Amino acid sequence: MNKSIKKVVIAGGGTAGWMAAAAFSKLMGKNLDIVLVESDDIGTVGVGEATIPTLHIFHRLLGLKEQDVMAATNATFKLGIQFENWHDVNKDYLHSFGFLGKDCWACGFQHFWLKGKQQNMVSEIGDYCTEHLAARQGRFAVLPNQDYNHAYHMDASLYAKFLRKFAEQHGMTRIEGKIADVLQHDDSGDIKALKLENGELIEGDLFIDCTGFKALLIEQTLNTGFEDWSHWLPCDSAIAVQTEAVQKPIPYTRSIAHQSGWQWRIPLQTRTGNGLVFCSKFISDADATELLLNNIEGQPINQPRVIKFKTGTRRQHWNKNCVAVGLSAGFLEPLESTSIHMIQRSIVRLLQLFPAHGVIQADVDEFNQQTKIEMDNIRDFIILHYKVTDREDSRFWRYCKNMPIPASLQHRIDMFSQSGKVYKYGNELFGESSWIQVMMGQGLIPKEYHPIVDLMEPAELQSFLNNIKATVKRKVDTLPAHHDFVQHYCKST
Ligand code: FAD
Numbered sequence: 001m002n003k004s005i006k007k008v009v010i011a012g013g014g015t016a017g018w019m020a021a022a023a024f025s026k027l028m029g030k031n032l033d034i035v036l037v038e039s040d041d042i043g044t045v046g047v048g049e050a051t052i053p054t055l056h057i058f059h060r061l062l063g064l065k066e067q068d069v070m071a072a073t074n075a076t077f078k079l080g081i082q083f084e085n086w087h088d089v090n091k092d093y094l095h096s097f098g099f100l101g102k103d104c105w106a107c108g109f110q111h112f113w114l115k116g117k118q119q120n121m122v123s124e125i126g127d128y129c130t131e132h133l134a135a136r137q138g139r140f141a142v143l144p145n146q147d148y149n150h151a152y153h154m155d156a157s158l159y160a161k162f163l164r165k166f167a168e169q170h171g172m173t174r175i176e177g178k179i180a181d182v183l184q185h186d187d188s189g190d191i192k193a194l195k196l197e198n199g200e201l202i203e204g205d206l207f208i209d210c211t212g213f214k215a216l217l218i219e220q221t222l223n224t225g226f227e228d229w230s231h232w233l234p235c236d237s238a239i240a241v242q243t244e245a246v247q248k249p250i251p252y253t254r255s256i257a258h259q260s261g262w263q264w265r266i267p268l269q270t271r272t273g274n275g276l277v278f279c280s281k282f283i284s285d286a287d288a289t290e291l292l293l294n295n296i297e298g299q300p301i302n303q304p305r306v307i308k309f310k311t312g313t314r315r316q317h318w319n320k321n322c323v324a325v326g327l328s329a330g331f332l333e334p335l336e337s338t339s340i341h342m343i344q345r346s347i348v349r350l351l352q353l354f355p356a357h358g359v360i361q362a363d364v365d366e367f368n369q370q371t372k373i374e375m376d377n378i379r380d381f382i383i384l385h386y387k388v389t390d391r392e393d394s395r396f397w398r399y400c401k402n403m404p405i406p407a408s409l410q411h412r413i414d415m416f417s418q419s420g421k422v423y424k425y426g427n428e429l430f431g432e433s434s435w436i437q438v439m440m441g442q443g444l445i446p447k448e449y450h451p452i453v454d455l456m457e458p459a460e461l462q463s464f465l466n467n468i469k470a471t472v473k474r475k476v477d478t479l480p481a482h483h484d485f486v487q488h489y490c491k492s493t
Contacts, residue, residue, distance in 0.1 A: 003358050006033060009204030011179060011194060011217055013038025015048050015156055016326025016343045017210035018163035019058070023347045025170035026062050028354070034172035037194055037202055041178060044160065045212055045307065045327060047240050049266045049273045050078060050253045050337040051151040053097050054429070058344040062166065066142070067493040072162040073154035074268045076249040076486055079135035081336070083441060085257040088390040093441030094252065095336075097149035098131030100433045101468055107450035109468075110436050111420055114449035116465050119458060125440060128468050129433070130475050135252045139479035142489065146475070151337075153253065153266045153273070175202060179211070182221040190321040190359075191217060206355070209324045213331070218314055218324035225315035226330070232383045232405060233311035234396075235261050235333050239289050240275040240305050243298035248483035255335065256295070259394035261288070263295060264334065269486060271301060277333060282396045309333070313375050318367045321359050323350055330375065335385060338378050341429065345374060377428045380409040381438070388413065388442040413444065420446035 008024060010017050013036055021036045028034075059069060069075065080096030087093065101109025109128065116122035126132035131148050134140055140150065168174065177196035185192045193203040209217035218224050230236060249267035256263045261278030276292040283291070285306050292304065313330030317323065324330075325346045332338060349370060353363045387405050391397035405413075415421050416439050422432045456464065479485075 003205060005205040005355055005358065007204045008032050008034050008206045008208065009194060009202055010034070010036040010208045010210055012036075012210035012212060012326070012328070013160065013164070013174070014044035014210060014212055014326060015160055015340060016212075016328070017208075018160045018167060019340075019343050020208050020210060020325055020347050021167035021172050022062055022163040022170075023058070023351065025167045025172040027351060029171045031356075035175060035202060035204065036167070036172060037175045037177060037179060037196070039178040040176055044157070046156060046305070047238070047273070047275065047307070048156045048334070048340055049268070050081075050153055050264070050334070052337050052341050052429075053149045053151045054341050054344065055151060058348075061348070064166070065493070067489055069159075069162065070152065070154070070486070071490040071493045073152070073158040074270055075152040075154035075490075076267055076269055077140045077251045077482060078151040078153050078253060079131045079140065079148070079251045081253045081255050082135075083255050083257070083385065083438075085391075086255070086262075086385060086389060087441060087443045089393065091443075093437065094126055094132055094135060095434060095437045095441065096126065096129055096132035096135055096252075097151065098129040098433065099149075100125060100436060101128045106452045108420075108422065108432055108436070110422075110440075110446075111450040111453050112456075112461065112465060114420055114446060115453045116461060119461070121462050122465055123469070125437070128465070128472060130472050132437075133472055133476045134479055135250075137476060138248075138250055138482050139476055140251045140482040141479050141485045150251075153249070153268055155268055175200075179216060182217055184221065188320070189222070191221065205321065206359070207322045208350075209322055209328045210326050212327040213309060215314070215324065215328040217322045218317075218319060218328055222319050222322060224319045224324075226310070227312050227315055228310060229312040229332075229379060230310055232379070232403065233333055233386070234279045234281070234399065235277045235311070236309060237280045237285065237288070238275050238277045238307045238309070238334075239285070239292050240273070240307065241292065241296065241300050242302050243272045243274055243296050243300050245269070245271050246298040248481075249486065251482040253337070257391070258291060259283075260396040262335070263292060269490070272296075272298060277335070279396055282394065313372075316364075316368045317346065317371045318350075318364045323367070325350075329371075332375070332378055332382055335382050336378070336430075338382075338429070342374070342378070346371065374427075374429065376406075376408065377425070377430070380406055380412070381430045381434070383409055384413070384438055385442060388439065388444050390443055413439070416446055417444050418446065419448050420450065
């Protein structure tokens with residue numbers, strides 16, 4: 001029989017656990033008993049420092065002020081990601097969070113730009129996007145009447161600490177201890193309690209599994225199953241190391257492709273997060289560590305750490321009375337910084353579908369279906385970066401270039417390469433501007449543009465394009481240097 005949900009137990013206190021605790025305690029804390037169990041001995045994965053603009057929604061939901069979050073987490077602004085050596089060695093492009101051009105009545109801006117390119121009327125497409133140009137020029141500010149699409153680079157452990165304080169202020173309970181066993185109800189198989197090493201039992205009605213790659217509840221206990229995507233996303237390892245900052249922070253992440261993977265550089269206010277994501281079939285941990293250490297700036301401030309993972313997704317993110325959030329639910333590798341976004345989506349979705357009067361299968365199915373659609377879309381977008389490339393200089397890149405890809409992605413590539421058309425399904429995370437920037441950045445230039453563009457006389461097209469570019473330049477010219485603004489903004493909390 002269904003049992004009302006009165007007590008929610010969150011297993012694990014990494015970014016996922018504390019985001020869940022913060023949201024549930026703020027929004028449902030008056031009706032629910034919320035408990036989080038974490039182990040100081042085990043610790044967290046300790047990476048996950050680049051975000052995407054949707055994090056604003058989460059902070060707004062919690063009533064958090066941007067300046068407070070940034071000051072507490074050593075954060076800088078992020079306007080996009082620069083992909084270096086991805087299209088080919090020594091070819092770079094930037095995927096910014098901005099909107100390209102402006103809303104055009106019948107077809108996307110890229111069609112106007114493509115014709116302009118044929119007629120030698122345009123400069124690079126990023127010049128027609130404010131966030132793109134601002135990133136390249138290292139400028140940014142939050143202005144009262146201009147809301148530029150931005151996200152953050154932030155210290156993951158400080159973010160978890162900040163959310164912990166917030167959640168505890170909202171009345172939840174934290175228990176420190178190692179989960180030794182997960183007990184199930186005999187009849188239903190639902191989770192009944194977490195048993196800690198000291199013998200303490202933490203009983204609950206609904207469990208949120210935030211135990212990271214261990215997936216203690218959703219997999220080790222409920223055997224939910226995993227859909228392996230490593231044939232499409234073959235990187236399976238990462239090495240992370242932090243360095244002292246040696247230059248003023250730039251407002252974008254750098255993603256630098258190497259022969260068997262890629263390297264991230266995430267600039268915080270006072271240090272840089274570095275890492276190499278790689279495929280262990282093609283490079284050993286020792287060689288990868290050496291490669292990373294040879295390509296960092298500044299002195300390391302911690303020991304390099306190897307992290308192993310498998311790309312893919314849990315077959316159900318909600319199974320019985322357990323919802324997996326964070327790395328326990330699956331991992332798509334960090335190329336487009338989408339994991340924290342997925343954590344937030346799962347939390348919001350669970351709040352919306354919250355089974356106050358007991359878990360019902362329709363809610364579970366809805367949750368799993370929505371999650372699957374989102375994961376599949378993001379997966380395709382990330383595979384795109386590996387598949388559409390001119391690189392053939394290593395076994396890794398030859399594999400990626402020649403691998404079969406999901407039909408859904410092939411369809412998008414076929415449409416764009418022929419006719420320049422892109423589309424966005426429903427609530428899909430990455431919009432047209434993202435797809436265009438990455439497809440063109442990776443070297444996919446459409447054969448045709450939309451014929452409607454030919455209705456414009458050449459002079460009219462030129463003036464249309466020039467006006468957009470001039471407006472973008474004018475806006476960016478008014479922005480201060482990013483690092484100056486960060487200092488001022490974080491001091492004025
Ligand atoms: P974890 O941080 O691993 O936390 C697990 C928690 O469970 C810990 O508190 C641990 O103590 C607890 N736990 C586990 N077992 C037990 C037990 N037996 N008893 C008690 N407690 C237990 N995401 C982004 O959005 N942007 C990025 O730039 C980004 N970069 C990444 C780079 C790499 C290399 C990797 C691997 C991931 C990256 N991610 C990124 C993903 C991001 O790090 C995670 O989504 C995020 O940190 C959430 O992790 P988590 O809380 O699910 O797991």
